[in-house]
Amino acid sequence: MVKATKKAFLPKSMIAPQATPNIRSAAAALGGKISATTVRMPITNVLNDGDYSGKIYVGSKRVEVDVLLDTGSSTLAVDGHVYDPTKDSAAKLTNIGQEIGYDDGSRWVGGIVLTDISVNSAQPLVLPKVHTAVAYHATKSMFGLSHGILGLAYTKLNDAYEMPGPTIPPHYTYNQIQTGHVTHVEPYFSQLEATGLVANKFAFYTLRSMVSMATAKPKSDPLNSGFLILGGGEEQTDLYTGTFQVARVVHDIYYNVNLKSVQVGKSAPIQVLPPTKASGNASNAIVDSGTNGIYLDKPVFKEVLARFSSLGLEDEFHAGYLPMSKLKLADWPVLTFVLEGALGSDVTLHVTPQTYWQTNAPKAGHASLVFYTGDSPSILGLPLMNNYFTVFDRSVNKGRGVVSFARIT
Structure with missing residues (x-):
């Protein structure tokens, strides 16, 4: 699901043990890193007509959310009908809003909160203060039977808008969001690897x-x-x-x-x-x-x-x-x-x-x-x-x- 841009680019588990030394990747010749911790996340294609989704856990109550896994976009967004940040003791509201559209015509509008995101239910890998968009307007086909999307591309795709006041509870329209000051927010995976918890790689x-x-x-x-392997691949x-x-x-x-x-x-x-x-x-x-x-x-x-x-x-x-x-x-x-x-x-x-x-x-x-x-x-x-x-x-x-x-x- 390639993210539609305003430029001319396009009109869409378990904690693994210590990485083994017998890695058969030519990428090692380029200086690639191997993480001691990797997460093997089970994924399925049945919720999104063939596109793959996996489970994450959002906020202090660890709300379970199936998110579409997309290397063609960068935003982490969850459906506001499933996750309510006003009931999350870990959530910090912001004045940042997002409106994101994709090449298949689906889109959503929402506000960003900072909250905890966990992966792996048995031995959770928890990252606090993650930029998480709560979608309060979305096209009918946006999330399918899942309730969010996890973009795995780069920061330059994760554009957002600074607004005059908090973007949660929802009250900004698509047109109002567009009038904000353009900024970019760091995607989930970029935040995760920056902590050193996992290496800067993932695999499907x-x-x-x-x-x-x-x-x-x-x-x-x-x-x-x-x-989906977070933090590894070759091992x-x-x-x-x-x-x-x-x-x-x-x-x-x-x-x-x-x-x-x-x-x-x-x-x-x-x-x-x-x-x-x-x-x-x-x-x-x-x-x-x-x-x-x-x-x-x-x-x-x-x-x-x-x-x-x-x-x-x-x-x-x-x-x-x-x-x-x-x-x-x-x-x-x-x-x-x-x-x-x-x-x-x-x-x-x-x-x-x-x-x-x-x-x-x-x-x-x-x-x-x-x-x-x-x-x-x-x-x-x-x-x-x-x-x-x-x-x-x-x-x-x-x-x-x-x-x-x-x-x-």
């Missing part, structure tokens, strides 16, 4: 980009579950195999990467141009956990579609939704994405038909194509990550970070 283990409806109880289907050796490939992040707004080419099966690679100065884009692609598809910009998508057409797959591709009895996955090619590497060699990532076609979705016996076109930059969402254990290491590359990929087990 996911298997799906849409909810698998293969069983009558999708909540208990392991395909719909995964993990979670049960979640991946082999070595990591390390992609360079080129800007500290989103996780901006340079997409060099896309290849359909064994056809000639399609070269991807860098962004023009006029576009205002920091790169030609973004890695985003909050998008449950792959969106290629129009010129690249057009060339990809031509390759599928040459294989006789155009009709099924355009349909985008088929009974599984009519979908022959063996006829569909592997897609290869080449990203600029951080260690001198390119990163080559394969997206299989089993991930860009989501079977048993949105209902049993049917399959949905999660491959689309959109404006530049391209968004490399969950279908790419579903093939790889994906580590976002922000401690290297002069603070911009790297994104590392190793095959999931």
